[in-house]
Structures are given as C-alpha cells and as structure tokens.
Amino acid sequence: DQQVKQNSPSLSVQEGRISILNCDYTNSMFDYFLWYKKYPAEGPTFLISISSIKDKNEDGRFTVFLNKSAKHLSLHIVPSQPGDSAVYFCAALDSNYQLIWGAGTKLIIKP
Amino acid sequence: KAGVTQTPRYLIKTRGQQVTLSCSPISGHRSVSWYQQTPGQGLQFLFEYFSETQRNKGNFPGRFSGRQFSNSRSEMNVSTLELGDSALYLCASSELDRVYFGPGTRLTVT
Numbered sequence: 001d002q003q004v005k006q007n008s009p010s011l012s013v014q015e016g017r018i019s020i021l022n023c024d025y026t027n028s029m030f031d032y033f034l035w036y037k038k039y040p041a042e043g044p045t046f047l048i049s050i051s052s053i054k055d056k057n058e059d060g061r062f063t064v065f066l067n068k069s070a071k072h073l074s075l076h077i078v079p080s081q082p083g084d085s086a087v088y089f090c091a092a093l094d095s096n097y098q099l100i101w102g103a104g105t106k107l108i109i110k111p
Numbered sequence: 112k113a114g115v116t117q118t119p120r121y122l123i124k125t126r127g128q129q130v131t132l133s134c135s136p137i138s139g140h141r142s143v144s145w146y147q148q149t150p151g152q153g154l155q156f157l158f159e160y161f162s163e164t165q166r167n168k169g170n171f172p173g174r175f176s177g178r179q180f181s182n183s184r185s186e187m188n189v190s191t192l193e194l195g196d197s198a199l200y201l202c203a204s205s206e207l208d209r210v211y212f213g214p215g216t217r218l219t220v221t
Contacts (some may be wrong), residue, residue: 032154042204046144046167051153059170093154097201097212 004092006064006102013018014110019077020104021097023090028069030092030100035075038087047088048075077107086110115204117215123219129190132216136183136204137201140211142166145177148199148215156164157200159186192220 003020004108005024013019023033031052050057050064050073057064063076078082116135117144124130136143144167145157156169160179177187183204189196202213 034156044210045142045161046156046159049154049156051155053153091210095211097151097215099212 002103004090004100004102006090006105008086008105009103010106010108012108012110013080015082016079018109019075019076019080019084019109021077021088021090021107023073023102025069025073025092025100027092027094027100028068028071030094033064033066033073034091034093034094034099035062036088036091044089060070080107080109082090082109082111115141115202115211117200117202117213117216119216120214121217121219123221124192124220126192126194127136128192128204130192131186131188132200132202134185134187134202134213134217135206136185136202137206137211140204140206141183142205143179143183143201145185145187146203146212147171148201149195149197154201157187165196189218194220196220 003026034049035047037047038044048062048064049058050066055066066073087106089104091099099103118133124191144159145153149156157179159167163179174190179185199215199217201215
C-alpha cells in the first residue's frame with residue numbers, strides 16, 4: 001500500500017500561471033515532508049520542505065502547504081517558468097529517517 | 112555498501128565555541144544534505160552539496176556553513192555557538208532517486 005501518493009502523473013500549466021502539485025499520505029506519524037525536483041538523466045534535487053509542526057513554508061516562488069487533518073500537502077509554484085518543467089517528487093520522512101517517496105508528477109510549463 | 116556515517120555521534124560544547132561535524136556519504140553518492148532537528152522547530156533543511164558545490168541553502172544564519180570535499184565527504188561548521196543550536200544534526204546522501212540519512216550528531220550547547 002502506497003504511503004505517499006501523487007495521484008496526478010502529469011500536469012500542464014501555462015507559463016506565468018500557478019502550478020499546484022498535490023501529495024497525499026496515509027501515515028499520521030510522518031515528521032517531515034520534502035519536495036524534490038528531477039530533470040531527465042539527473043538525480044533529484046531538494047526543492048523545499050516542511051516540518052509536521054508547521055502548515056506553510058515559503059521560499060521564493062515555491063510554497064508548500066501542509067494540511068495534517070486531511071493528510072495532504074501541496075506545492076505551489078508562482079509564477080511558473082519554463083525551467084520549472086521537470087518531475088516533482090513528494091517524500092515523507094518516517095521516525096526511522098527513512099524517506100517514503102511518491103511516484104512523481106511530471107510538470108510541463110507551456111510557453 | 113556501508114551506510115552514511117556521521118562523526119562524532121555526540122558532542123558537548125559551550126556557548127561561543129565553534130564546532131565541526133563530519134559526514135561520509137554512501138560510496139558513489141555525490142549529493143550530501145544537512146538538516147537540523149529540534150523539538151521546537153522540527154526538522155529543518157540547512158544546505159545541500161553536490162560535487163563540491165553548494166546547490167541549495169536553507170534559512171539559517173551565516174554562522175552555519177558547510178563544504179564538500181572531492182571524495183564527497185562533507186563537513187558543516189557552526190561558529191559562535193548559541194544555546195539554541197543544541198539539536199540533532201542529520202546528514203543525508205543521495206544519488207539518483209535514493210536518499211539515505213545518517214544516524215545524526217547530537218550537539219548540546221551549554
């Protein structure tokens with residue numbers, strides 16, 4: 001059973017608009033959530049994270065929101081730029097410091 | 112393969128001192144990230160290094176710095192220690208889609 005789910009395999013957004021990537025999780029004991037960005041043929045790079053004791057973290061154009069009661073987090077990118085086209089992975093850190101990954105969402109920014 | 116190793120595992124320092132923590136990633140991993148975990152703030156991202164270059168940095172003061180060597184080993188340094196720097200410092204190494212955390216260094220500032 002997937003503990004971290006990214007239900008949208010892909011998302012297409014117009015340049016300049018907001019991109020919203022969603023992630024759901026099942027384990028209420030997760031302490032920390034991370035978003036990674038991955039270009040083809042490269043490893044994932046850390047993007048932004050949020051601790052389970054917070055509900056929002058912002059870094060430039062990227063904001064992550066955490067709704068613990070709904071076990072849902074989302075990554076907002078505003079405004080979206082062509083360079084944002086990549087696969088975005090949501091990951092949760094369990095109490096043993098193991099990362100549980102989502103399947104990823106491919107974001108395509110249209111010019 | 113051996114896992115991520117961090118040294119020392121425990122450290123006690125006094126305010127005003129500086130400290131250097133070390134992390135050896137899994138062999139072949141080029142990316143190393145550092146995190147601080149405290150009861151009040153939870154887990155927070157410090158910085159990430161890839162092939163000796165800092166690729167990402169969290170919102171920490173300049174007292175926190177790091178570096179990565181050509182063999183991918185990484186060090187982080189905290190100068191002018193404050194009581195609030197007492198925390199568990201975690202290092203993670205990654206390559207492609209795998210990320211592994213080390214056991215952490217427990218720093219206590221008195």
